[in-house]
Amino acid sequence: MIDRKLLSSDSDYRRRIEAKRVAPELLDEFIKTDEQRSELLVIVEEKRAVKNKFSKEISKASPDEREIKLAQAGELKVELEKLETQLSEIEARFRELILQIPNPIHETVPEGDEDAYEIIKTVGEPYGPPKMDHADYGEHMGWVLSEQGAQISGSRFAYLAGDAVRLEFALVQWTLSLLAQHGFMPIVPPVLVRESTMEEAGFFPTDRNQVYELEQDNLFLVGTSEVPLSGLHRGQNIEARTFPIKYCGFSSCFRREAGTYGKDTRGIFRVHQFDKVEMFVYADPKNSWEIFEQILAIEEEICQALGFSYRVISCASGDLGPAAAKKYDVEVWLPSEGTYRELTSCSNYLDFASRRGNIRIKDENGSEFVHTLNGTAIAIGRGITFLMEKAQQDDGSFAIPEVLQPFMGGEKFLYSKNPERTYEK
RNA sequence: GGAGGGGUGGCAGAGCGGCCGAAUGCGCUAGUCUUGAAAACUAGAGAGUUAAUAGCUCCGGGGGUUCAAAUCCCUCCCCCUCCGCCA
Numbered sequence: 001m002i003d004r005k006l007l008s009s010d011s012d013y014r015r016r017i018e019a020k021r022v023a024p025e026l027l028d029e030f031i032k033t034d035e036q037r038s039e040l041l042v043i044v045e046e047k048r049a050v051k052n053k054f055s056k057e058i059s060k061a062s063p064d065e066r067e068i069k070l071a072q073a074g075e076l077k078v079e080l081e082k083l084e085t086q087l088s089e090i091e092a093r094f095r096e097l098i099l100q101i102p103n104p105i106h107e108t109v110p111e112g113d114e115d116a117y118e119i120i121k122t123v124g125e126p127y128g129p130p131k132m133d134h135a136d137y138g139e140h141m142g143w144v145l146s147e148q149g150a151q152i153s154g155s156r157f158a159y160l161a162g163d164a165v166r167l168e169f170a171l172v173q174w175t176l177s178l179l180a181q182h183g184f185m186p187i188v189p190p191v192l193v194r195e196s197t198m199e200e201a202g203f204f205p206t207d208r209n210q211v212y213e214l215e216q217d218n219l220f221l222v223g224t225s226e227v228p229l230s231g232l233h234r235g236q237n238i239e240a241r242t243f244p245i246k247y248c249g250f251s252s253c254f255r256r257e258a259g260t261y262g263k264d265t266r267g268i269f270r271v272h273q274f275d276k277v278e279m280f281v282y283a284d285p286k287n288s289w290e291i292f293e294q295i296l297a298i299e300e301e302i303c304q305a306l307g308f309s310y311r312v313i314s315c316a317s318g319d320l321g322p323a324a325a326k327k328y329d330v331e332v333w334l335p336s337e338g339t340y341r342e343l344t345s346c347s348n349y350l351d352f353a354s355r356r357g358n359i360r361i362k363d364e365n366g367s368e369f370v371h372t373l374n375g376t377a378i379a380i381g382r383g384i385t386f387l388m389e390k391a392q393q394d395d396g397s398f399a400i401p402e403v404l405q406p407f408m409g410g411e412k413f414l415y416s417k418n419p420e421r422t423y424e425k
Numbered sequence: 426g427g428a429g430g431g432g433u434g435g436c437a438g439a440g441c442g443g444c445c446g447a448a449u450g451c452g453c454u455a456g457u458c459u460u461g462a463a464a465a466c467u468a469g470a471g472a473g474u475u476a477a478u479a480g481c482u483c484c485g486g487g488g489g490u491u492c493a494a495a496u497c498c499c500u501c502c503c504c505c506u507c508c509g510c511c512a
Contacts (some may be wrong), residue, residue, distance in 0.1 A: 052481090055493040059443040066492095073492035096479095109488045130508090194502095237472080358473095 016061030016104030098302035102322035135267035170407035189228035202323030225249030288371035308376035346375030
């Protein structure tokens with residue numbers, strides 16, 4: 001949720017909202033509604049003060065005074081009720097509008113459409129394609145069963161099988177241990193959440209069409225554990241000394257992928273369901289930009305340890321979600337496509353979500369809204385996709401990245417058929 | 426799924442139409458005492474909004490009755506106990 005006062009008083013604030021391709025009419029209507037609301041609120045509060053005074057007096061009045069005052073209070077009540085009805089109508093509209101207004105971009109965000117991104121850095125070199133692309137390789141190894149997935153659930157669903165599953169858990173274990181060193185507490189959150197949770201996390205109403213809904217129970221499947229992690233401290237006013245509060249959530253993630261028809265249809269690069277370890281930080285507003293860079297550094301650390309060639313881009317204003325003030329994508333070189341593709345990303349929401357969830361930080365001088373940040377540690381489907389091209393050997397075997405070997409029973413290579421493995425016949 | 430009980434300040438817990446933004450205890454802050462701490466004693470403090478120590482709002486959320494609601498009614502959510510079912 002934006003700061004309503006800044007919108008009308010600070011022209012730069014407004015400009016940075018409009019950079020997200022917001023209709024100016026929305027902002028104008030909101031400002032108008034906000035003004036009406038403030039004016040009416042003053043009137044209503046004055047009336048309430050009079051009414052409250054009357055009520056107090058009635059309790060102390062003598063019997064005949066009482067009669068008169070009761071009659072007067074009755075009139076006042078009728079008057080006030082009319083005004084309060086008006087006020088609640090305006091407030092409903094106010095709320096509807098403010099929920100549609102995105103967080104302004106940070107001044108350093110490049111403005112423009114999706115391809116106006118800025119390359120922050122490039123690490124490692126691009127290299128030529130392997131024998132098999134990730135989709136063929138997944139089939140070759142017996143790791144990805146797309147056809148069966150499509151049969152039982154539809155397109156963009158797949159079974160993950162065999163050593164790929166061991167690889168998934170190795171990735172998770174390794175990532176969790178690395179994040180523990182960085183002070184992140186692991187969490188397995190609920191993946192079904194209420195509508196209010198989606199709204200407070202900054203996803204509703206704007207991204208509603210990307211989310212699976214369980215109508216019968218009025219619950220929604222999360223697209224990232226960011227959502228339940230963002231709700232973990234809702235309504236709390238937390239001591240400043242406990243910051244930053246760092247969590248890493250492991251969960252399955254569900255995305256409708258609406259509007260991506262025909263895009264990335266091979267393999268498990270883009271699927272409706274995948275597992276992910278997500279970093280989430282509640283930060284003191286004083287240093288949230290530092291923490292933003294720390295989260296990026298961890299994402300890079302993970303990429304480097306897995307041997308990826310990658311680049312970091314600062315996403316353009318038109319590519320930012322409603323809640324993010326700034327977002328970095330870490331894009332890894334995908335040789336079969338000869339291009340960099342997104343593996344992880346991180347965002348600083350500033351106080352956008354904490355305003356909705358009413359999460360504050362307090363010290364001797366009072367309290368303010370906290371900042372929330374999130375970043376992908378490892379998205380399994382994507383991670384394995386990139387690894388299948390990076391670690392694929394000429395003979396078709398798979399060279400397990402060194403950091404994962406301890407979590408794979410010390411093995412160094414994986415094969416499509418391994419006679420020592422009784423499930424591979 | 427069925428039956429009952431309950432949600433009040435950081436925590437525990439009283440209040441059950443007006444004197445209640447709320448007793449009391451613990452915890453917290455400051456002071457006295459002490460070399461220091463503890464104990465004891467004294468004083469102080471709920472949150473939000475606002476320029477404001479004014480006003481308004483907040484006793485799980487929403488709605489209603491009333492001049493007046495923490496207190497009565499409806500509804501939703503959550504927690505606990507018992508029965509049933511279950512990984």
